[in-house]
Amino acid sequence: MEEQHFGPVWFIPGENKGKYPFCHSLYIEGAGVLIDPASDRDRLVQLRETQGIKMVWLSHAHEDHFMHLDLFDDLPLWISDRDSAPLSSLETFLDSYGMDNHDFRGYWRKMLEEEFHFKPRKPTQFLQGGQIIDLGVVTVEVLSTSGHTPGHLAFFFREPKVLFIGDYDLTRFGPWYGDAHSSIEETIDSVNRLKRTPAEVFLTSHETGVFIGDPGKLWDDYLEVIQERERKLLDLLKEPRTIEEIVGSWIIYGREREPKAFFEFGERGLMEKHLDRLIKSGVVVQKKDHYVKTG
Ligand SMILES: [Zn+2]
Structure with a gap:
């Protein structure tokens, strides 16, 4: 997959078409904001060296979105309040998945530490739905899009009319709502809301990733x-x-x-x-x- 730039909004493709355990990342040139660092470790290291990444945002607290967050331990981390708790400890993370099977927890603990480089993180700031953030190079509208997780966020980049819809990824598998606090109803509401956003480019976290123009029937x-x-x-x-x-x-x-x-x-x-x-x-x-x- 090709890296694509929409004004200052850079689409950084994930390994293996951004299929789990990877996702696509975004990088906001000039502002130094990296969103969802689980795309391609080498490219992220290179971005940090050449562009000077200043902070990391997470659309939500899933392992396939924070796998390479360990490269940015020293940088500010922004996420929604409702998705911040799972980052606080491995046990809280597993609880957020509603995982009560002892053996499954053991498997996940090992996988999270070894493959996803899980380390407890305390966010420096909470992103909130409705917030408008002026990054200088672009204005970002933060959209609260709960359902997939309770604190899932989408980002609308106003000037280039680019909407990042995260894990409402329009794949054939369909939506995930299996966490303890996920919701089918909220998933449906969030997808319908994203569909109504007046964007010209839609970016998702997995697979196809880039849709120029409305994805139409795929919604x-x-x-x-x-x-x-x-x-x-x-x-x-x-x-x-x-x-x-x-x-x-x-x-x-x-x-x-x-x-x-x-x-x-x-x-x-x-x-x-x-x-x-x-x-x-x-x-x-x-x-x-x-x-x-x-x-
Ligand atoms: Zn997710």
């Missing part, structure tokens, strides 16, 4: 994945099912995948969010250990 395709998951779950719940049976149906990932600490954890997290939503709307009831569709 609806992306949200449709949520409905598709729900339809499959409701179909399964024509018969009473335990959570283990639901997770074992692999509605999200399509097939059983390894490592379980990663894929089974994700499958469960997202399915639990769907079950909560269906129970609240009265479409599904829980009877002891089983879930079943009403009517």
Whole structure:
């Protein structure tokens, strides 16, 4: 993938098309702001040496967005208040994922430290939705876009009309809302809000990454994945099912995948969010250990 510049907003492609565990980064030339340092370690080191990075912003507190933050331990770090706690310690991070399986926690602890260079960080400042930041070279509008995580942020760069939409990434996989405090409803609201933003270029964190002009149908395709998951779950719940049976149906990932600490954890997290939503709307009831569709 090619690095692309939109005025002072630089799109720094992540390794392997920015697929997990990587993401695309942004760099604001002249202002020295680096957003989501998990793209390409060599390029980030080079950017620091040649451009003089002054601070790091995080769109949210996920490991595939902060993998190379360790290169910038000495620089100011800005993130939303609501996503700051997971950075404070490894245990708080795992709690934010709602991870209660002892073995999975062990796997993640090792992976976070060894692959994602996790070190506790205390942000120097909180970014807030609605905030307008004048960086001199560009004006940034901070958009609170909760759902994926409670404190996920998007950034609208006004003059070049560039919108960075982070992990509402318009991929075929669809949205992630499996953290303890993620929300399906808020995800839908955030995507609809981003869709209405008057941008000319849309940048995302993973895969395609750069959309010149409105991504059009992709917005609806992306949200449709949520409905598709729900339809499959409701179909399964024509018969009473335990959570283990639901997770074992692999509605999200399509097939059983390894490592379980990663894929089974994700499958469960997202399915639990769907079950909560269906129970609240009265479409599904829980009877002891089983879930079943009403009517
Ligand atoms: Zn994320």
